[in-house]
Amino acid sequence: MPSLSCHNLLDLAAADEAPLPSPTPLRLPRVMSVASPASPTSPSPPAPLRRVIVSHRLPLRASPDAASPFGFAFSVDAGTVAYQLRSGLPSNAPVLHIGTLPAAAAEAASDELSNYLLANFSCLPVYLPSDLHHRFYHGFCKHYLWPLLHYLLPLTPSSLGGLPFQRALYHSFLSANRAFADRLTEVLTPDEDLVWIHDYHLLALPTFLRKRFPRAKVGFFLHSPFPSSEIFRTIPVRDDLVRALLNADLVGFHTFDYARHFLSACSRLLGLDYQSKRGYIGIEYYGRTVTVKILPVGIDMGQLRSVVSAPETGDAVRRVAEAYKGRRLMIGVDDVDLFKGIGLKFLAMEQLLVEHPELRGRAVLVQIANPARSEGRDVQGVQDEARAISARVNARFGTPGYTPIVLLDGPVTPQEKAAYYAAAECCVVSAVRDGLNRIPYIYTVLRQESDALGDDTPKRSVIVLSEFVGCSPSLSGAIRVNPWSVESVAEAMNAALRMPEAEQRLRHEKHYKYVSTHDVAYWAKSFDQDLQRACKDHFSRRHWGIGFGMSFKVVALGPNFRRLSVEHIVPPFRRTENRLILLDYDGTVMPENSIDKTPSTEVISVLNRLCEDPKNRVFIVSGRGKDELSKWFAPCEKLGIAAEHGYFTRWSRDAPWETSVLAADFDWKKTAEPVMQLYTEATDGSYIEQKESAIVWHHQEADPDFGSCQAKELLDHLENVLANEPVVVKRGQQIVEVNPQGISKGVVVESLLSSMVKTGKAPDFVLCIGDDRSDEDMFESIVCPSNASVKLPATSEVFACTVGKKPSMAKYYLDDTVDVIKMLEGLANAPSQRPRPAVQLRVSFEGSL
Numbered sequence: 001m002p003s004l005s006c007h008n009l010l011d012l013a014a015a016d017e018a019p020l021p022s023p024t025p026l027r028l029p030r031v032m033s034v035a036s037p038a039s040p041t042s043p044s045p046p047a048p049l050r051r052v053i054v055s056h057r058l059p060l061r062a063s064p065d066a067a068s069p070f071g072f073a074f075s076v077d078a079g080t081v082a083y084q085l086r087s088g089l090p091s092n093a094p095v096l097h098i099g100t101l102p103a104a105a106a107e108a109a110s111d112e113l114s115n116y117l118l119a120n121f122s123c124l125p126v127y128l129p130s131d132l133h134h135r136f137y138h139g140f141c142k143h144y145l146w147p148l149l150h151y152l153l154p155l156t157p158s159s160l161g162g163l164p165f166q167r168a169l170y171h172s173f174l175s176a177n178r179a180f181a182d183r184l185t186e187v188l189t190p191d192e193d194l195v196w197i198h199d200y201h202l203l204a205l206p207t208f209l210r211k212r213f214p215r216a217k218v219g220f221f222l223h224s225p226f227p228s229s230e231i232f233r234t235i236p237v238r239d240d241l242v243r244a245l246l247n248a249d250l251v252g253f254h255t256f257d258y259a260r261h262f263l264s265a266c267s268r269l270l271g272l273d274y275q276s277k278r279g280y281i282g283i284e285y286y287g288r289t290v291t292v293k294i295l296p297v298g299i300d301m302g303q304l305r306s307v308v309s310a311p312e313t314g315d316a317v318r319r320v321a322e323a324y325k326g327r328r329l330m331i332g333v334d335d336v337d338l339f340k341g342i343g344l345k346f347l348a349m350e351q352l353l354v355e356h357p358e359l360r361g362r363a364v365l366v367q368i369a370n371p372a373r374s375e376g377r378d379v380q381g382v383q384d385e386a387r388a389i390s391a392r393v394n395a396r397f398g399t400p401g402y403t404p405i406v407l408l409d410g411p412v413t414p415q416e417k418a419a420y421y422a423a424a425e426c427c428v429v430s431a432v433r434d435g436l437n438r439i440p441y442i443y444t445v446l447r448q449e450s451d452a453l454g455d456d457t458p459k460r461s462v463i464v465l466s467e468f469v470g471c472s473p474s475l476s477g478a479i480r481v482n483p484w485s486v487e488s489v490a491e492a493m494n495a496a497l498r499m500p501e502a503e504q505r506l507r508h509e510k511h512y513k514y515v516s517t518h519d520v521a522y523w524a525k526s527f528d529q530d531l532q533r534a535c536k537d538h539f540s541r542r543h544w545g546i547g548f549g550m551s552f553k554v555v556a557l558g559p560n561f562r563r564l565s566v567e568h569i570v571p572p573f574r575r576t577e578n579r580l581i582l583l584d585y586d587g588t589v590m591p592e593n594s595i596d597k598t599p600s601t602e603v604i605s606v607l608n609r610l611c612e613d614p615k616n617r618v619f620i621v622s623g624r625g626k627d628e629l630s631k632w633f634a635p636c637e638k639l640g641i642a643a644e645h646g647y648f649t650r651w652s653r654d655a656p657w658e659t660s661v662l663a664a665d666f667d668w669k670k671t672a673e674p675v676m677q678l679y680t681e682a683t684d685g686s687y688i689e690q691k692e693s694a695i696v697w698h699h700q701e702a703d704p705d706f707g708s709c710q711a712k713e714l715l716d717h718l719e720n721v722l723a724n725e726p727v728v729v730k731r732g733q734q735i736v737e738v739n740p741q742g743i744s745k746g747v748v749v750e751s752l753l754s755s756m757v758k759t760g761k762a763p764d765f766v767l768c769i770g771d772d773r774s775d776e777d778m779f780e781s782i783v784c785p786s787n788a789s790v791k792l793p794a795t796s797e798v799f800a801c802t803v804g805k806k807p808s809m810a811k812y813y814l815d816d817t818v819d820v821i822k823m824l825e826g827l828a829n830a831p832s833q834r835p836r837p838a839v840q841l842r843v844s845f846e847g848s849l
Contacts, residue, residue: 048093049217050193051528054180055099056137056201058123059083062105070113072105076121079414081223081520082198084300088524097123098183106130126183128176135172141201142374144169149200149224150339150433151231165236174204174550181208190216191539194531197248199223204240206247207552214543214554217535219527220245221252223297224435225470229264240550242269246285247553249534252293252527254436254470259294267704280530287541287556287807291534295526296474298519299441307418308449316419324423327364328497331424333417333439334431336372336382336409341430341466341483343382346389348430348489349405353397356494361402363497365428366420369409383409421446426496428464430483436470440478444511460504462496463511464489474514477507544805555805557813564801564812566826569767572797573827576765579615580756581827582749582778583820585622585629587771588803591817597632602821604635609828611638617763619752621646621745623737623774625691626657645739645774646748647693660693660743668725669695672738675717683710693740700734711736732773745770746777753781753790764796767827768810769820771803779809 059080065073076083086095096118101108109127117123128136144154147162154162163169180202184195190213197205197220206218222245232238242265245251253259259281266272266283274283274292281292307313334340349365369386372379390405397404421427427443440463447461465471465478472480479492544555573579583589589603610618619640622629626643633639634653642649649658673688676697680686685702688695697714699707714736718729726741749768756763768778779800782792792798800810803820814820 047192048090049532050094050096050189051089052096052098052184052188052193052195053082053085053198054184054195054202054205055080055082055097055198057082058097058099058101058117058121058125060102060117060121060123062102062108064104070105070108070110070116072108074105074117074121077102078300078303081297084303084520085524087300087302088521088526089528095122096187097121098180099123099126100128100133101125106133124183124187126180128179132172132175135169136176137201138374138376139163139166140169140173143376143378145173145200145203146224146374147338148231148235149227151225151227152338153231153234170237177202177204178208180205181212184209185212188213188216193217194528194535195219196221196527196531204244204550207240207244207550210247210554211545211552214545215538217531217538218248219250219252219531219534220248221527222258222435223254225433226253226258226261226265228261229268232261232265233268237550238265239269242266243551243553246270246272246283246290248290249288250291250293250527250531252295254294254296255473256294258470259292263292264705267708271704273708284807286546286553287805288554289534291530293527293530295523296436296470296518297438298521298523299438299445299515300520301445301516304418304442304445305449307414308422308446310415312413312415313418316413316416317422320416320419320423324364326362328359328362329420329424330363330365330426330428330493330496331368331420331443332365332428332430333368333370333421334429335370336379336386337374338378338382339431339433340382341432342367342369343385343389344432344483344486344489345428345430346386346393346405347486348428348493350389350393350396351486351490352493353393353404355490359494359497360397360404361399363493364402364404364406366406366424367408368412368417368420369407418446422450426462426464426493428489428493429466429469430464430481430489431466431469432483434466434469438471440465440471440475440511441515444508444515447508448512448516458501458505459508459512460501461508461511462499462504463507464492464496474518475511477510546805557805557807560811561808562812564799564814564823566823569799569823570826570830573765573767574830576797577615578756578761578763579617579765579767580752580763581610581616581618582621582752582766582768582770583619583824584745584770584772584775584778585620585624587817588769588775588820589620589817589824592771599632604633606821606824606828607633607636607639610824611636617752617756621748621770621778626650640752642745642748642752644691644693645743645745646751647740647743649748649751660740660747665726666693666740668722668727668738671721671725672718672727675721676714676736679710679714679717683707686710693743695738697736698734699736707734744777745774746781749778749781750790753792757790762793762796764793766792766796767799767801769801769803769814769823770810775802776809783809783811 059077059082061075061077062072064071078084082097089095100106107130114125117125143163144165152162154164188195195209195216195218197218200222206220209216209218235241251262253262263274272283272285274281282289283292332345334342345367352363353360386407390407393405394403421443427440429437429439431437443463444461448459463475463478465475465480466483467480468483472478479496481489481492483489540559541556542559542561545552546555547553586592586597590597590599607618610616617640619642620629620633621642623645624643626641626648629641629643633641637653639653640651647660650656672695676688676695679697680688683699683702683706686697686699686707688697699711711731715729715731718736718738722729722738728739728741730737730739753763766782768782770778782798783800799812801812801814802808802810803814803816805813814823
């Protein structure tokens, strides 16, 4: 099991950051030891995995209590998602919650309180100094990161909703995340725990956690929107945050839009691509597959039903029904923040009464304003705007006994909210941007459950819903609106009030069917199962940590995959007689990002020294054209070259080029080139490369998303038009290539091996080094004897080596082209073993006594 040591290479807090508190570490057992009545001979079932739920706040309430030794009485907050999701987890699985204390009890930190909360609520608090928590939560999270995730850019230092990026606040954010990692380190058992991290406050936590536990099973769910890459890329530490998410095994989003924006950010920032296989989206990241999940959070049906069944709810329903008797009641419930669109909703209500005078005196909008979750003048501005607009509308259209807009910005009990939901004919959600917003779900269920409140009429409801809210895709029966268009929202409200009852019932039934079957338990169960599936092979692979700070990442590779060292390869190299050395060019002996692709004098020198040994056959096997390679390697007299993936081959500089007999007719180019030209004209930054045996479409300089999309379309197009031609259409690293059938690096390697066997010099040493997909064909031809047409001697020493730590058919790796050159230098400097001559000892006795 990995060590629990806390050597911290990720301590990125500012030098003047206040030190974190250091409570006595809690080395807690995962489960209590209990005597078992089972027979000692009967096998006991394996203990279920513990679920560790990490969120900013613990799912607890705290109220002052002088009788408590801690000064507060604690109780479960059943309204939090972190607590509700327990209903979807296995009933026999232990659950541990980790987070900060409720704001009221934040100063009550002590080890005694930790032990009390752990024993009574299965909650373990993270203690943050008040000033650090303020900078972390109210500074970086709520006034920088949260507005930006909701598409609000801090264009000036005086922006109403967001602060500009401040490095000191970011360091506070990292310090807080590190404190969460410290707490997790005290209790986590990587092979027996599943960690589920919630929301943007803890975006950096997967990196801190992965550093300490490379094999930890980590899931992350983002409850806010993920903005388009154009917005996200404005964050100065954007790479850090994307890499942190990629250090999780499963990343969850509410909607496909959010997931699509995340995938686009991975592509544009890190050059990563994704694949969809059997319904799952996966990103290959240093040998690990990061799964992307799309499923919105549901609601807790049991909790809502318990609220409905409370006696206080029935009394509240009767009061609301009496107060609004004869009115057409609409309901809105929103937090007080910039993005809920409360002011726009009130303007739409005014427009409704202007355009439809018959609704004056009848239509009423009740707006419940939940307490703000942050502080600042942006919140005060929203409150002032809502009060000003509602006062103006009420003064214009109100009459004695009739108030068009009822703004409830004081405390409203859950029972009173339920009464308004049950009584309202329509729910209006006009947020300009929101992660999910479960208000329409709650409204639908409470309208359905209204029979428990004495309403036994057929159930019906209408929802006017902003198209920029996360729950919009799942509520197909809602009237979707652009909240910025006041006229459109007003017309939707009018349509909702005039909708026939039969249509209202159909829409309601459609919504209730979805909401009741996709509740919070369904969401939690689905995420939990996918997290286990994403982590199933953790302990069958080896892991390396690379990078420092927030650039840290884990490389996961097969158990037999190891680094190729000079010390390991030189001994078999020395004792063998017929050696074949196969080298790719771009990305292997020449860096991929190098502008000048001409080989350096160092490369020419080491290749010449290898070729001078008569026991060595050295080949450059590349996809480049023969004229280009001939010019570059003209100083290498004895070097062999296989150009255009082996279509052209020569054994030395002065030897003639041998052409593959598999392809002689290239009429198919007349069909392929016009198609490629069409896509080149339509894709800025792309170009066509003509080879004698192939034709290649490059898009590495095009927009990443558009170029990838065009490449997929071009691949399909070429496969259709060339279906009856003797060619293969392949998609490589930012290319689409058309090659004759039977031409590949694997084929040329088999041809070289066959030639050496026929001359009686079957290779007893083979070294093959490459870096991309086309080189996997070479690896396969030498490491899979059952698939090769030419069999190597059983005693042959075979080394297939890929450049970079990544999944490959090769069994060895080197880190980069520098390591490749060092490896070749080591072989060039290693003399072959030769029989030592017998030493003749001559003893002369001349001159002896």
